[in-house]
Amino acid sequence: MEAETTPGTTGAAVRSQSFGTVVLSWRKWWRDAVVGTVDQATVIAKRREDCAMSARYMFMIAMSAGIAVLGLLLSSPAVVIGAMLLSPLMGPIIGLGFAMAIGEFGWLRQSARSLAYGSIIAVLLCALIVFLSPLQTVTSEIAARTRPNLFDLLVALFSALAGAYAMIRGKEGTIVGVAIATALMPPLAVVGFGLATWNWTVFSGALLLYFTNLMTIALTAALMARLYGFRSTLSSRQTQFQNAVIVVAFVGLAVPLGYSLRQIGWEANVSRQIQGEVLDAFDGQARLSQFDINYDAEPIEASATVLTPQLRTDAERVASRGMERIAGRPVNFTITQYQVGTSKSAAEQAQLAAVQAQEQVATARADELAARLALLAGMSEDEVLVDRQRRRAVVRAKPLEGASLAAYADLERRIAVTEPEWRIELIPPVRALPRIEFEEGEPTADGVKAIALTAWTARRLGVPLLLTGPAEDIQRLRDLLAEQGAGDMRTEIRSGRVIAQWDNVASES
Incomplete structure (x- = not known):
């Protein structure tokens, strides 16, 4: 007796068979037309060559690191x-x-x-350049690589x-653009900056960015x-385990980075709302000249400069109340306020005047500090270096x-x-070190x-x-002095008590 079939069942079987045929056809095309055209031996040989730790590799690492930290x-x-164009780090990572x-x-x-040695050389060289440089400010380029x-x-x-x-396809000319996008060297340079300035936030943020790029x-x-189709010498079980590790690594990276993105988005949204709250405390003709906010402080610290035709004594209180409602945290x-006319040109002139006034205050403050330091140190003001x-x-x-x-340290x-x-x-004179x-x-x-x-x-x-x-x-x-950044030290083993002195330098009495 023949089995009965329904039209629906027959249709499903036909669709399943058609789908399987399409998959097999696609796999055959991929194997023959794509994988079969790849010269795996040549690709692997080239990749091995790029991973070798050579004098050229070290030199290009050093040059790339120096250019990166100066640009930052x-x-x-x-x-x-x-x-980024010079950095050879892409080779060992691939x-x-x-x-x-x-x-x-x-x-x-x-x-x-090769990757470890190259990274260490880049970080140490960048740290040395920053340590010797008179410029150690966290610039916008540095800050952009810390979160x-x-x-x-x-x-x-x-x-x-x-x-x-x-x-894989032998089109390595496009690696230039890839190197720019992934930016492997600049995060390493920022790590060196954080190390030289003992800035843990900069150091850890840049290191996480570099690790993210590296692992990805x-x-x-x-x-x-x-x-x-590059063949693996691993067993099927080892291959499955390796695949699982790769997936877990991607998820592990995505979770904290996703949280960081969420935090950045929240801060941007709150900042936009808070700026609106500040302007709402004035009439419609007020303009926000400058706005700064620090979410890491507790309470949140915010400051604003407003150009307005009419000054308001209660603006700070009204705006603070709205800020705390939006942020959900206390806000300091x-x-x-600068009183200006209602025209656009008047507002622009007032804004320029405000900036010039702030510059004059900063200059006066720096001159005052230089005078005080010169007086306390017993030197002339020309001998005081002030970097505003x-x-x-x-x-x-x-x-x-x-x-x-000790007297000089206490004075500082x-x-x-x-x-x-x-x-x-x-900087004190060279005197005998304490016992x-x-x-x-x-x-x-x-x-x-x-010590x-x-x-x-x-x-x-x-x-x-x-x-x-x-x-x-x-x-x-030696360990205790090194922890506190004492610098170069030479040791001599002798009996008796411990003595610290200057190495081949005569001290003043």
Whole structure:
């Protein structure tokens, strides 16, 4: 007896068979027309060559890092782009992906080693340049690379797809554009900047951006290599595990970056609403000249400059109430009002006058600080270096009879307390370093103070130290001084007590 079939069942079977035929046909086309045209041996050989740690690789890393950090300090996008074009980091990162795809761990270790050495050289060179540079301000180019978000991951993903395709298909000329998009070197330069200035926020944010680009490019390259049929020496079970690791890595990167993007979006939306709230406190002819807000402070700190035909004494209170409602947090808000005419030209003239007034106040403040430092240090005002952009003032103190190093350090602290927005550096004369007492391998309470004073003096003078004493105490002292940035040190093992002195430098009595 023949089985009965319904029209619906027959239609479903036909559609299923047609779909299977299409899939098989597509897979055959992909295998023959796409994968079959790729010279895998040539591609792998070229990728291996790009991963080798050579003198050329190290030289190009150093040149790219130097150009990148200078472009960041100068806030010049054109110079930063030049560094991206030179950066050879794409080679070992793509090599990581191909090595994962074919399961060759020797190649994987080679790529990781080249990448690690190149990254370390770039960071250290950038840190050295920033440390020696008179410019250490966080510019807009630097700040742009300290808050990575989900969009940065997507940029790296699309760039990696293009880069891996170009390398597999032998169209490597397009790598120039890929290098610009992924920006591997500038984040490393910002890491060096954060290291040189001891700015943890800059250091960690830029490091996360670099790690995001690195992982996204490597993992995407691995997926593209698999897609183009590069054979793996791994077993089926190992391959499945590797695929799972890649997926988990992408998700792990996406979660914190997605949260960061959400936070940035929230801040942008709140800032827009708050600016509207400020203008609502005035009539319709008021204009917002300047608005600054710091969400990291507690409470939130905000300030605004408003050009208005009519001054309002209650504007700050009204706007603050609306801000706290929008932000859902306490807000410390200050407002500066300038009375202007109702015409557009009058408002523009007032805005220019406000900027000029702020510049005059800043100049007067810097001149006043220079005069105070010159008086306290016993020097002329011409010998005081004042950098208004970086909020930094440096003066070399005149040697005073009977004044110890502690007196100079205390003088710097007292000046710094009165100028919290400035970085005050008072360079003392070369004097004998304080005595450092140790007990059972650790400094005493007075020894800790002496070590802090010694490190401060070494940082200000930039003179190397000579440490002598028992081996265990000397090593502990060296570690403590290094933690406080003492700089170059030489040690000599001797019996007796610990002594810190200047290395081949005569001190003043």
